[in-house]
Amino acid sequence: MPSHFTEVQQQFMAHIRDPNHNKKPINIEERRMAIYRDLFFNNVEGFVSSAFPVLKSLYTKSGWQNLIRLFFSQHNCKSPYFLDIAGEFLEFLATSYSKQSTDPDFMLELAHYEWVELDVSVAQAQEHEAALQTNQVTNAGLLLSCLARNLSYTYPVHTISKGYQPESPLTEPCYFVVYRDSDDEVQFLSTNAMTALLLSIIEAQPGINLNLLCQEVARHAPQFSQEQLYQGALNTLSAMAERGVIVTKS
Structure with missing residues (x-):
């Protein structure tokens, strides 16, 4: 009782x-x-x-x-x-x-977009993650940093304000990477569908290498040759490594 x-x-x-x-x-x-x-x-x-x-x-x-x-x-x-x-x-x-x-119809997407800044700002760094040098991208096991988020929205959440409230979704999603940089500042980076695909595969298969990653991407984008995919992925991931979005195992 x-x-x-x-x-x-x-x-x-x-x-x-x-x-x-x-x-x-x-x-x-x-x-x-x-x-x-x-x-x-x-x-x-x-x-x-x-x-x-x-x-x-x-x-x-x-x-x-x-x-x-x-x-x-x-x-x-x-x-x-x-x-x-x-x-x-x-x-x-x-x-x-x-x-x-x-x-508004975009209520949940906007709320998520606003919340993710806080989420990334307080995320805890992981000891098993190490910075990835651009010359390591071709051979290292690739990880999406625990301080980064790979995101897509059907509404242009980054432009919504009291004065601009879209009434319908975009014809194509908008993509972002939100990450915490080396100065512990949260950054928002607009990306594209191919970058989002690369990062989503890495997130789903942590430790994947560049060659296997390109093979996975080819299943979704058969219109590109392996050489095109490889060079495109290398350039993109090198830029992401510089920002700390992509890391490797320590």
Whole structure:
């Protein structure tokens, strides 16, 4: 049987999360309860707003508050850390949120694009990864850095603003690599379909070498000769190695 203290805790948190549907514990005065309600909600709203400034700008103040309130009251966060709140909000949008007529169709893609900057900024470097020199690309085992993300979107997420909200997807996806450079600054690099394919194969087959990589690419792009694929992949991966997007095993 739960203790009285446990019951009060559960009532307290249920009221904090959703005060409209859960009564406060009877022994806590309203003034103090209001302080707790505002403190918890405002902290969460602040972290989400700082992580998704463009998405927030597309909503009225009340519309944004309502969205955060739904997240706050409905989503069960898996992490206790404030730093993870943005990722939890993205998961909420992707898995349990019912899109409203006032939400843009590109909502989830834009949210992901904004979140990935935070994700890369706090990613932990891995000891098994070593910098890849450009003259090593031809022979080394290739890895996508743990500090890099290979991304594609059907909307031009990098251009969306309050003044520009596309109504339909692009005819071709837009591709990006988001990575943390040697100065620990997050960089956004626009790429293309072939670069995205190269990186996706490397990500799926860590340690693959250039020759095997080109054979894999040839299955998707049979219109190119092996020599064309090899030279194109070498040039692209050399540039990615210089940026630290591609690494090798230490």
